[in-house]
Amino acid sequence: MEREELPTIFNLASSDPRSELIDRSGLSDETLQQIDHIMAEMGRLRAVERKISRASQRYMNLNETDMRAIRFLISAKNTSISVTPGMLAKHLVITTASVTKMIDRLEKAGHVVRTSHPTDRRSLCVTVTAETHMAAREQVGRHHAARFGAAARLSAKEREVVIRFLSETARDLEDSIASVGERAGDDA
Incomplete structure (x- = not known):
């Protein structure tokens, strides 16, 4: 089965490039990369849950x-x-x-x-x-x-x-x- 790709729309570079929403001062690049990865995995989880929900709705009409x-x-x-x-x-x-x-x-x-x-x-x-x-x-x-x-x-x-x-x-x-x-x- 093909795995859902990690969404990139949840990373800080694309969602808050000028740090207007999230203060990143004091956070290392490694920390920011890990947080981006967590957000991407949460996005993938939501996408898979939506896919399951739509399939179940169709199956049960x-x-x-x-x-x-x-x-x-x-x-x-x-x-x-x-x-x-x-x-x-x-x-x-x-x-x-x-x-x-x-x-x-x-x-x-x-x-x-x-x-x-x-x-x-x-x-x-x-x-x-x-x-x-x-x-x-x-x-x-x-x-x-x-x-x-x-x-x-x-x-x-x-x-x-x-x-x-x-x-x-x-x-x-x-x-x-x-x-x-x-x-x-x-x-x-």
């Missing part, structure tokens, strides 16, 4: 929101959680009206079924069908399971470094969203 709903329903089924349409709307961050239309479409296609809630007679539950669960497991689950090997091959100390890096990256990105939002509010 679903859009991205539908796939997120199916994954949520499978996770709920695996943990014995009864999912209501309201819970699904909250998880997907869409309106209950949109969820109703989505459930109608998924039910018609044989991906989900509506059932009575086990403890609240006024409420309905949405569950994934066995066929869709199996298709998702074979199509999407196997790809996601491949990540386990990379993590298992690391030492405990290496995993702690990766966990810290991913956690800090997510936090810094979330902070940047808030910061950009605050600056946009200042312009209004």
